[in-house]
């Protein structure tokens with residue numbers, strides 16, 4: 001272990017966290033890359049998958065692959081049961097009062113597009129405003145821009161400060177009776193900032209706005225309770241929380257979902273169809289046209305069980321400790337500038353190195369077995385704000401270790417020697 005000046009004391013949650021045991025559940029982590037042990041520090045892009053999720057996918061295709069909801073044979077019944085049970089587990093995991101408030105989607109992106117279309121088109125008009133923040137991922141900007149274009153509403157952007165913290169005074173001032181929707185990240189993927197989401201929702205509700213929370217970077221890293229938050233809509237992706245790709249969730253308040261028309265038309269979202277008239281299905285099926293990602297839903301249910309078993313509070317505490325260790329390590333590197341230094345942060349370390357373009361740095365880190373992401377992280381307005389074309393981003397998960405951060409530290413020193 002390297003000697004950095006790490007500010008916090010380990011608490012019980014960290015001391016009882018058995019990372020060796022956790023890592024044993026992730027086969028992909030135990031490999032060498034370019035002759036070096038893999039240090040996978042790119043979990044904000046996508047998380048790795050534990051054996052139980054991989055085996056559930058395999059089991060579905062080997063044993064009971066079948067379409068859901070319509071069949072009356074044994075395989076179809078088992079597939080439907082597992083797929084719908086997963087919805088119940090997901091509801092419980094995020095504190096949704098009912099599984100009928102869990103809409104399966106392809107991921108956060110589709111969840112937000114669903115709200116912007118099915119809710120937005122019916123409720124937002126000319127003269128209205130959509131309030132987003134400067135730290136949003138493109139998927140929480142572009143669907144709203146498109147809605148504004150369709151309806152004549154205006155996109156308003158709440159500012160951030162140089163630490164990457166939302167400027168709450170300004171946000172509060174921007175909230176008016178014209179604000180129809182507030183679309184905000186719970187946790188920023190580019191900066192790691194944890195937004196004061198309870199307060200944001202409370203303030204937004206004060207002017208009658210509907211709040212759409214992008215929870216893509218929150219649900220994998222902390223205990224989220226959508227009912228306690230009082231979020232109107234909450235979106236997240238399965239693949240960032242140990243589940244498969246191509247599956248995600250839109251949670252919605254029951255009355256909001258009930259009042260919404262469909263998103264796409266097709267099979268499964270209907271009760272009856274004639275050429276004259278179609279009666280739409282109940283919530284949530286109304287929003288789930290066509291054959292869904294069955295194995296994705298089942299796999300996400302298993303991922304949720306797995307995360308619950310490890311314990312979200314333990315995960316949050318352990319990742320926080322790793323973040324502090326990583327921050328202390330990176331601060332020891334001359335010429336390294338952290339982008340995103342908010343007081344409340346999740347496990348994201350975005351940085352630039354003086355005189356070295358992130359794109360030149362990444363291949364050198366890769367040769368050392370270190371997987372980080374370089375680029376704009378689908379948050380170009382954040383890059384513009386900090387005046388950088390791109391950053392390198394190490395993002396942490398509960399299966400990472402201090403040793404992997406040491407490996408990043410050594411690899412960065414090497415990159416500096418080679419490029420500076």
Ligand code: PMP
Nearest residue numbers: 107108109137139189214216237
């Ligand atoms: N929002 C945030 C904050 C994200 O980090 C991401 C994924 N990088 C998304 C939205 C989009 O998620 P997906 O690509 O899974 O739809």
